Amino acid sequence: MKMNNVILKTTVQVSFFIIFLFSIHIFLAGHFAPGGGFVGGLLTASALVLLLLTYDIKTVQKLLPINYMMMTAVGLALALGTASISVFFGDAFFKHYFSHFEIPLLGNTELHTAMLFDSGVYLVVVGVTMIIIQSIGGDE
């Protein structure tokens, strides 16, 4: 496909960031509003898929040199690590901690270890989706 698809490329350059930001929003809002790591991860992955569709795999790999296998591994480790924090404090496995903090710019914000766990989920979902699509798409 050697078509010079200017309109597509231009719109994607804008819409990629909108989708990406939206996915981050959905991911962060997960604890109080619909969303969370899973949907957020999937949406991020679809933003990346959009890039893949517009450009080809090699270009995307050059733009975003991410090892998705590593990403999945980091995600799993993060999720497991978060779940194990409580063990070191003498609590049961998988106990979460949260508290409210005054943070500059953001104001009174709740910080929650569940968020770390959710980040693990997010990373795994993005990583796995990209592994699947890249390996199937890149296959000759």
Next chain:
Amino acid sequence: MTQVLLIFLPILFALLLPMLHKKISRVHTGWFVLLVPFALVLYYASFVPKIGDGPFTSTFYWVKSLDLSITSHLDGLSLLFSLLITGIGTLVVLYSIFYLDKKKEQLHNFYFYLLMFMTAMLGVVQSDHLISLYLFWELTSISSFLLIAYWYKRDKSRFGALKSMMITVFGGLMMLGGFLLLANAGGTYSIRELIANSSTIAESPYFVWMIVLILLGAFTKSAQFPFYIWLPDAMEAPTPVSAYLHSATMVKAGIYLVARLTPLFAISEYWIWFVVASGIITLFWGSFFAVKQTDLKGILAFSTVSQLGMIMAMLGAAGIALHVDSPQQTIFAFAAYAAIFHLINHATFKGSLFMIAGIVDHETGTRDIRKLGGLMSLMPISFTIAAIGSLSMAGLPPFNGFLSKELFLTSMLSLKEFELFNFSTWGPIIPWVAWIASIFTFVYCLYFAYYTFMGKGKVDKLPKKPHEAPIGMLISPIILATLVVVIFFIPNVIGKYFIKPAVLAIQPQLYNASSDVAIHVQAFHGFTPELKMTIGVVLIGFILFLTLKKWQPLYQLQPDKLSLNNLYDRMMRLADVDSKKISELYMTGAIRHYLMYMFSFIVVIVIATLFWKDGFNFSFENTAKIGLFEIIVVFVLVASTVTVFAARTRLTAIIALGAVGYSVALFFVIFNAPDLALTQLVIETVSVALFLLAFYHLPKLSRHEEAMPFKMRNFLIALGVGIMVTLLALSAQSQKLIPSISQYYKDTVYTEAGGGNIVNVILVDYRGFDTLFEITVLSIAGMAILGMIKLRLSKKEKKSNENE
């Protein structure tokens, strides 16, 4: 403790054999082995004078919490067997040193198996614990299997080994079942304690089952009718093995078991009937068919079968003594004594006969009686031994077989007088059958000795030039033959030291001490019916023997198809070929069929359970109102589902499937599940994309673009599954037993978990564990896809891998 340890002496010594065989290869390994049984004979012989003082027991706890122990219990019966095992063992090892060649044979294997067998056999006869008895019992089966297949390169050896294994292990397992029932009813595993509680055990509803199962074990091991068929095929073993296992020891394990359990089970008429009947039938059958055989060892195998049946019948008669008044004074008392006496005699003469058969085979190169003959002048010593053994087996004076045959006839005649248990109807037949069997015994004994050593032999045509065997090979049979003669002259010495203590173990209810057994054996005790019967046997047997050539061909009339061997072969074929055919009927390899089985079974099981448990109880009271949106979405959903199945092209089906997914997402929206709706939408998109990808890559040739053909069977199964799930859902919905726990989540989502979105908080907090493993599942799926695509082998690589 030493007593238990000595059971294991042979097998422990066997561990040294490979070393001895390799390092000291100049000396025949058998010489080292000889030490073991010899030492054991001396050890057990030291018990003989004091065995009257009572049993010697020694226990080694094996698994104490399960009450498993190995108890060595030496009373008259076990001591007699232990002496037989080690004594004949010594002679057989000595014989085998000259029989097996040092260079050609794998001696370390042979002696390893033989010593293993010796331990097993000592364990069987000394064990007081049912489980350890069973353990040693199976060890005899296994070592016998190994010994029969010693020349494993011959087809016949392997066939014989497998056959004996199948039959004896079948019996062994049945016996284990009987043992477990017995231990359950008696509350203990100890045979002595069980015998003490025999009256409570007799009340068990499984009493007859115990008898049948345990007797199956004893009968298969002791080659009783109809399980004797393995014994003739086991003759493919080296002759020392045949002499040791298949005439003197292992086949007597069943006899031992029956004798040992007689005090326990002889209360029952079934026991007596089964043992007597099987013994008599086996006695007749074995002696009748022994005359048909042309192989020397074949004759001896059938004669062993017959003699074992004879001992079995006497043991059955020994049980009768429990049921008569003042048994010591009646002739019923003779049976147990006769059984043990004949057991000893049989071990002596049959052992020597087997060794002679081995010598003949060794020196002439054939065991076929049709080719043999006229060896008397060439092998005078062997002939003498064979004559002594045969005449003793035939029951002639002055050999020990005469004495025990007289006692046998006495005990069989006693059955005629017994009146309980319907013996008055069938009892009178038994002595007649026994008498006819004795005639055939006489015939095959002469047949064996005469056609091997006398007559006109074609000595020149034999495979080897025959000559007398080396002296080392002759020592053992000479010792045994001497015993045959000596026992005739001193039967009461043997009786006092060996037989009476054993009789005490078989009939403890009758006697207090072994000296109470008031039986005095003498060669001549007047013109009793027994003696007349013996004279009849000799006369008629002689006539039959002289006319043997005329009537022996009659055996050919028996069709091969009706033989028991044929039945066995058929059963083996049934277990192998036919069962394979049956499994091939349903194990078609087509996943479609397996899915059909699974789905139809789940439908049947679930619906049947619902019916059975009265699960159909539908109520529609708490159902919500159905709105317009729901109706529309359901309509779309159904329409797209139907499209999936009715679609003519795959593309339509994939798109319809996408429509199904999106309408499900709409359902989630309607039912207030925004998280699910979001996820469903994205996932549906991704999976439809993947389907399209798979569709695009379908191979060109088989891309048939046609609608799915309608199949009634599949339709019915699918309909069934649908109905089942609907019924299940409806009845589950209408019968909620306990309220949902969701209220707790609603109450604590902010205070305890610090969140607002219950779904997400459940996913990452309340039940984060599930999520952890779900993302693990995702990762594994991703890696698997990567692996499948990146790591697959090309065709070339595959080929080279297969060759490696």
